[in-house]
Amino acid sequence: MTVNEFLQQLEQNLTSLKPEERQNAMAYYREYLQEAGDSAQEAIENLGSPQSVAERILSESELDESKKSQPKSNISNIIAGSFILLATCPFWLVVLFLWLALVFVLVVIVLTFATSVFIAPIQGIMYMTKGLFGDGIGDIGAGLFCAGITMLIWKPCLNLMIYTTKSLWKKAVIICKKLFGKENIT
Amino acid sequence: MFPISSALLDALVLALVDREETYGYRITQEIQNAVKVSESTLYPVLRRLQKNGALETFDRAYMGRNRRYYRITALGKAMLIQYRKDWKEHKLQIDEILREENLS
Numbered sequence: 001m002t003v004n005e006f007l008q009q010l011e012q013n014l015t016s017l018k019p020e021e022r023q024n025a026m027a028y029y030r031e032y033l034q035e036a037g038d039s040a041q042e043a044i045e046n047l048g049s050p051q052s053v054a055e056r057i058l059s060e061s062e063l064d065e066s067k068k069s070q071p072k073s074n075i076s077n078i079i080a081g082s083f084i085l086l087a088t089c090p091f092w093l094v095v096l097f098l099w100l101a102l103v104f105v106l107v108v109i110v111l112t113f114a115t116s117v118f119i120a121p122i123q124g125i126m127y128m129t130k131g132l133f134g135d136g137i138g139d140i141g142a143g144l145f146c147a148g149i150t151m152l153i154w155k156p157c158l159n160l161m162i163y164t165t166k167s168l169w170k171k172a173v174i175i176c177k178k179l180f181g182k183e184n185i186t
Numbered sequence: 187m188f189p190i191s192s193a194l195l196d197a198l199v200l201a202l203v204d205r206e207e208t209y210g211y212r213i214t215q216e217i218q219n220a221v222k223v224s225e226s227t228l229y230p231v232l233r234r235l236q237k238n239g240a241l242e243t244f245d246r247a248y249m250g251r252n253r254r255y256y257r258i259t260a261l262g263k264a265m266l267i268q269y270r271k272d273w274k275e276h277k278l279q280i281d282e283i284l285r286e287e288n289l290s
Contacts, residue, residue: 021233028210028229031254035211046225053226060230 003033006044013054017061025057081179099168106157113153116146190221195231196240197269203241204258204266213256232256240265 001009007030014022036043047053085092124139198220202213214228235241240262245252258266 024233025229027252027254028232031209031252032211032214032229034251035209035253043225048224048226056224056226056230057233060234 001044003040003044006033006047006050009050010054013051014057017058021057021061029053078180081176084179095168099164102164103161106161110150110154110157113146113150117143117150119143120146187222190223192231193269194273195221195223195227196235197266197273199228199231199235200240200258200262200266200269203256204263207255207257209253209255235262 007026010029011022011026014025017025033040033043120139120143124136124143126136127133127139128136195217198217199213202208202216210228210232213232214225217223217228218225232241236243236256238261239259241256242259243254243256245254247253
């Protein structure tokens with residue numbers, strides 16, 4: 001491969017780059033091969049294929065781009081984003097519903113046991129005042145049992161709620177960022 | 187033999203440019219004397235350092251054509267100081283493990 005062929009192919013592989021970046025890279029490699037002078041052929045072999053050289057440049061510039069430029073929010077972005085959101089609502093509504101159902105179930109379970117802690121002993125005492133000691137002690141026992149269960153499950157339930165809420169929120173934020181641009185997220 | 191990290195490569199380039207204003211081809215040759223990296227690795231490194239503000243470029247005519255020189259900036263110098271410190275520490279830690287037991 002001659003110097004010119006190398007440079008030509010390199011440029012063809014850099015078309016996705018911004019013009020300024022492309023010119024910079026091309027100037028660098030043009031100069032580089034001129035510096036190599038008589039050993040330009042050797043330099044070309046050492047550099048590898050124009051494709052691989054281009055890939056190196058492109059991957060570095062992608063890193064750079066993703067660091068600083070987020071899609072900017074504007075009217076057409078918001079409209080397009082809203083359409084996509086509307087079109088995909090069968091999916092995310094199901095997810096939202098499942099999440100609500102999960103939170104609801106967890107809250108109900110914990111509350112059921114927690115309220116039983118108070119109600120069962122009260123009922124037990126009422127039985128005892130009527131002389132039904134067996135039933136009364138049974139209910140007080142049930143109250144204690146519920147207290148134990150409540151202590152065991154409230155924390156894992158709360159954690160599960162927090163965890164699912166957090167991870168869903170994160171996903172939602174990422175998706176919204178992509179749809180609407182950075183500015184909409186506080 | 188030992189793979190070179192991108193941070194170490196940055197440090198080497200900064201150190202070379204700090205020594206004297208120099209150009210891409212020479213930087214590549216000098217780096218290659220010390221470590222085994224592909225010749226095509228250097229352009230992205232130089233471009234990144236330039237964009238980060240660690241290096242700046244200027245053109246100088248040479249034999250009827252242009253040569254792009256690199257010069258270290260104040261930020262680049264500060265980065266180099268930090269790199270040297272980090273490297274010293276890293277070297278000590280590696281040496282501590284690699285050193286031969288004294289047999290006396």
